[in-house]
Amino acid sequence: MxxxxxxxxxxxxxxxxxxxxxxxxxxxxxxxxxxxxxxxxxxxxxxxxxxxxxxxxxxxxxxxxxxxxxRRLLETPGISPVRGAEAAEVAVSELVFSVLDSLQDADTVPFGSAFPCPGLFPLPRLARSMAKGLREMGSEAVVAGMTGGDPALRHQIARRYVLGGVRLPVDELVITNGAMEALNLCLQAVTRPGDLVAIESPAFYASLQVLERLQLRAVEIPVDPRHGVDLDVLADRLGRWPIKACWFMSHLQNPLGASLDESRKRALYDLLVEHEVPLLEDDAYAELHFGPQPPWPVKALDEAGLVMHCGSFSKCLAPGYRVGWVAAGRQARAVARSQLMTTISPSVPAQAAIADYLQHGGYDRHLRRLRHALESQQQAMLAAADRHFPAGSRVTRPEGGYFLWFEFPERVDSLQLLRLALAEGISLAPGPIFSATQGYRHCARLSYGHPWTARSERAMVRLGELLATF
Amino acid sequence: MxxxxxxxxxxxxxxxxxxxxxxxxxxxxxxxxxxxxxxxxxxxxxxxxxxxxxxxxxxxxxxxxxxxxxRRLLETPGISPVRGAEAAEVAVSELVFSVLDSLQDADTVPFGSAFPCPGLFPLPRLARSMAKGLREMGSEAVVAGMTGGDPALRHQIARRYVLGGVRLPVDELVITNGAMEALNLCLQAVTRPGDLVAIESPAFYASLQVLERLQLRAVEIPVDPRHGVDLDVLADRLGRWPIKACWFMSHLQNPLGASLDESRKRALYDLLVEHEVPLLEDDAYAELHFGPQPPWPVKALDEAGLVMHCGSFSKCLAPGYRVGWVAAGRQARAVARSQLMTTISPSVPAQAAIADYLQHGGYDRHLRRLRHALESQQQAMLAAADRHFPAGSRVTRPEGGYFLWFEFPERVDSLQLLRLALAEGISLAPGPIFSATQGYRHCARLSYGHPWTARSERAMVRLGELLATF
CATH class of the missing domain: 1.10.10.10 (Winged helix-like DNA-binding domain superfamily/Winged helix DNA-binding domain)
Incomplete structure (x- = not known):
């Protein structure tokens, strides 16, 4: 730099x-x-x-x-207590799907979107990398590439770990169909149906769906919007319950945008070692930090092989290519084998495209541009919320990513707000899909992942008016 | 034609x-x-x-x-009884993996290979289709294409069903990461751990691994090399056991190459309806028939929505792209949702490539060439086996695909044969990996999926000599 x-x-x-x-x-x-x-x-x-x-x-x-x-007119929300300290059966999937289905319409203002605007990604350059990668690979490699992942891609990913200060043996890496497959495979490697898993609250809704699908029970640990998952609560739960795995996002947690600082990462790792509990470290937003340096993951401390660090190119480079990975510690072999029995391998041409792009495409330059675009879009959404949202609303100010989490006055029902907003061509992600117990009814996640336009501004005005009707 | x-x-x-x-x-x-x-x-x-x-x-x-x-010097094997009529816990995965690991060496004569020679596929033409597909798709579609699969690809697949005489609503189709993901998702949709599933014996080893992974118990139904799965035994088992699903290959069954004729397909379907049992119809080799017309699948009879018909481009067009599909009948919605929670979607560029190729690439011309190549390679391997393998060996003569199944004299141990062959640079797939109960010790599957050369001929001579040492 x-x-x-x-x-x-x-x-x-x-x-x-x-x-x-x-x-x-x-x-x-x-x-x-x-x-x-x-x-x-x-x-x-x-x-x-x-x-x-x-x-x-x-x-x-x-x-x-x-x-x-x-400006900072709207306050940052505090930590919310989790409803009931007991382990919860998860049954949120139908709600999540009905909300996600309602967000499909391409014509809405996409505040509910899970992806940044694809126009922010170097897709034509990637397509050229794919053509080149396929040409250089030769036909035998198309079949051979299904075993163990594209060697050039593995090398490039390992290289980025080293540059980020994490030493790890390349054979810990498993290339996956996005981070979602990685997280599924890891969770299956360390749990059986009925087991307890510690997750964040609020949590990424897909993690709730995965728990439900695998018949796991959730122990929800509250997340502080500024400091990340509450380690005191976690320590208490680990001491009292037979928790089989933790599934946390250490950086730019979805939906709060919270990150653990260095000392908290160390404290979390010490807890894992003390209780011999593995961590699924979901780090899909790692490259979208606004600060000058990428934060290091808990994986950097992982002498014991307890951390399964999951990453992805879906949110920062190549949406739709479905390429992610996991550095799976002592579970690497189990995860690789489980993949061979389910999807065999991610798409070989997609892997070749990303490997070539990482080597020749100017990835770091793209990332800088992307971060700056997201940062200025965040400023624009924060400013619009300041101007148009009712007094008493609170909002996070994450140091990266593309989500804001709003805590509205208690009287607001975000599922009802979603219905009203969709009728006006505006989408959003309502609070209850982020909780195993369907809490956060007065909260919502809004994405600033798309370029800010006059239409975005009008949508914020209209949301403000709708919020005032509650 | x-x-x-x-x-x-x-x-x-x-x-x-x-x-x-x-x-x-x-x-x-x-x-x-x-x-x-x-x-x-x-x-x-x-x-x-x-x-x-x-x-x-x-x-x-x-x-x-x-x-x-x-010539037909070697006889066709008959139907083998299954060892023990009881439902079996499946524990074959370690054996399968150790065998598959041993087959990795690229330098062996690839009789053990699971894929045809990649040189038989139009990979450069596919790469051009991918570039074109990506260009025409535009960036929004890279994200949108993750929901429900590429519309052009769905249309092309549905069209081929119609041409093959199968009418099905397009919304039954789920595009998957190869047939393996389709089969996994389908099986999970209709079973719970501990359930019984009827499978073939011998069976595709990956199906055994999937059962083991999902903690399902196998009811093995013997397969006649000429007529396919034994429907009398199946009827008996369906009457006596609470079987939750059947998983069969109706055409060119792996490893025997057997196909059900029309009347047997009808009889099988009647059994499914009578017992209200869903069928996973694994039809990955459907396009590799040597006859003039593609056989129609059991799915063609499926008024009740009981059949989940799984297909793939991995064995006939695009290995490594990881694109397959399932026409999932009444489970279509459950399967699509389960995919959204595990891998989200197959790679969008890979889908676009295949969609463009199916429309413009000359798929049927390629398939004719591929079938003729495989057919003449089959003749060559059969002739070599006739010349070099010991008397008393038996071999199948499938009407398509790229596998022969050999039944050697009882004294032959195919796991030992594999070790000896590998030491001489020849691979093969030994019988025990095709059975939940590790039977078929004197059998092996040999692939003729690669062009026949003097090296192939020498390898058959050497295998014949090794067989004679038992």
Whole structure:
């Protein structure tokens, strides 16, 4: 990363964290140049970049200011207690499917979408990589590639782990049909029907569906929107219940956007080792952090082979290609064999495309552009919520990803809100699909994964009006 | 199909069935011209084609003769009784994996291979279809295509059903990660752990692994190499046991190559209806029939929605792409939802490639070439077995596919044979991996899916010598 890029990232972090408040004047170019020991032109370049990202504003003869958009009128929600401390049978699938079905219409404003706008991905470049990959692979490899995954792709993924400070043997890696297959295979490797699994609350709805499908019981651990899963509650539950696995998102948790900081990651790992409980670390959003450095996963600490770290290209590069992976620790062999008995392998051409793209396509450049697009879209949605949503609404401010979690006044029923919004061509993800016990009735997840337009702004206005009717 | 093609197919069928014996003189061009009411040049064209396929031979001034290769020195095996009539726990997976692992070496003569030679597939043409499909699809469709499968592909598959005489509503179709995912999802839709499932004996080893993985118990029904699964035994078992599903291959059963004729398909369907038992009809080899017409599946009779008909492009067009499907009858919705919770969808680019190829690539032309190649390779392997394998060996003569099933003298141990053969660079699939009870110790499946070369011939000589050491 160049000097001016690093400076820009540092300032962006200060703005995101509220250290530099909306409307506040930035230090002058001269001050920064002196304090950081860089040339004035480096500071100019950094500020120019922040201006292009919509984070700051130049006022003639006055200097640079944090944009008003980044105000913090709506508060951040606190941690919500989980309803009932008991382990719950999961029966949320019908609700989830009926909601997901209702979100299918391509013409709605896609605040309910699970994917970012596909226009943000380098799909034509990937298609060229696929043609090249297929040409270079030869016909024998199309069959051979079904065993153990594309070697070039495995190498590229292992390389990114090393660059991120995680050493792991390549043979821990299993390439999968997206992170969803990885998570399914891992969970099946370490549980039997009826077992208890600790999950987050609120949780990614698909994890609830998987538990239901495998007849597992959920022990819901509350998540703090700022700090991640509540480790005190987890420690208590691990001590009292025969929990067979934890399934957590350590970064940019869906739907809250919460991340565990370094000390909490260490504390979580110590708990796993103490209780000999494996962790499914679902890290599908890892590459969508807004900060300058990718956070390291709990997997980085994993001497014991207890962590199954699941990643994916679906949210950051190649939606629809269905390529993900797991670094499965001591379960690697069981997971690979289980895959051979169910789907055999992910699509070989899709693997070849991604392997070639990672090597030649400019992945890191794409990721920087994508993160900046998402960051400015987040600012736009936060600002619109500030302006249009009723007083007493709360919202998260995640440091990455493309979801905001809203906690509306208690009187709001988000399933009813969804019906009203869909009638007006606006989708959203209502709170109850994120909970085994169908809580969070007054909450909703909104996606800012699509470019912000006048239509998005009008949709926020209309949502605000609908919220006021409750 | 043109007139001369139809005539060639009719003669090929007579040769395959032994009506025209090896060495026998074919009717003269004049005779055939008169009896079929076609021009002499049509007969010439047909005979020319059969000569090119290696089935007949022209002798100057004597006419055309059935090639000597197609002799029948080795007998066809009979039906083998299943060991023990009880339902069996399945525990064959470790054996299967250790055998499959040993077959990985790319340098062996691949008689143990599960796939035909990839050189027989139009992979460069498919790669062009993929590039075109991706270009025409646009970015939104890469995400949208994850729900319900590529519409163009669904349409093409439904069209082939209609052409084959099967009417089915398009919404019964679920596109899957190969037939393996389809079979897994279907079985999970209709069973719970501990349930009984009727399977064939010998059976495709992967079906045994799936039963083991899902903790299902196998009721093995013997298969007659000529007539397919024994319906009397099946009727008896259905009457006595609470069987929750049947999993059969109605055509070119793996490993025996047996197919059910029309009356047996009807009888099987009547049994399903009488006992209200669903059928997983695994039809992965349907397109590899050597006869002129594709056989219709049991699914064609399925008024009741009991049949889940699973197909795949992996064995006939696009290995490694991992695209198959199921026409799932009344389970279609359950199967689609179960997929959304496990792998979400098959790779969208792979689906687009196959959709474009089916529409523009010349699929039927490719299939004709592939069938003819396999048919002549079968002749070559049968002839080599005749020459080199010990007296008392028996072999199947399937009307399609790329597997022969050998029954050696009782003293032969095929697991030991495999070890000896591998040491000499020859692979094969030993009998015990095809049985829940690890029977068929003196049997083996050999693939003729690769072009026949001097090396193949030498490998058969060497196998014959190894067989003689038992």
């Amino acid at each position: 160049k000097r001016y890029e690093r400076l820009a990232e540092d300032v962006a972090t200060l703005i995101r964290r509220g250290v530099l408040a909306p409307g506040e004047r930035l230090p002058s170019v001269r001050q920064v140049s002196r304090s950081r020991g860089v040339s004035p032109s480096t500071v100019f370049q950094a500020y120019y970049r922040l201006e292009a990202r919509g984070l700051i504003l130049a006022r003639p003869r006055s200097g640079y200011f944090v944009r008003d958009q980044a | 043109k007139r001369y093609e139809r005539l060639a197919e009719d003669v090929a069928t007579l040769i395959r069935r032994g009506v025209l014996a090896p060495g026998e003189r074919l009717p003269s061009v004049r005779q055939v011209s008169r009896s079929r009411g076609v021009s002499p040049s049509t007969v010439f064209q047909a005979y020319y084609r059969l000569e090119a396929r290696g089935l007949i031979l022209a002798r100057p001034r004597s006419g055309y003769f059935v090639r000597d290769q197609a």
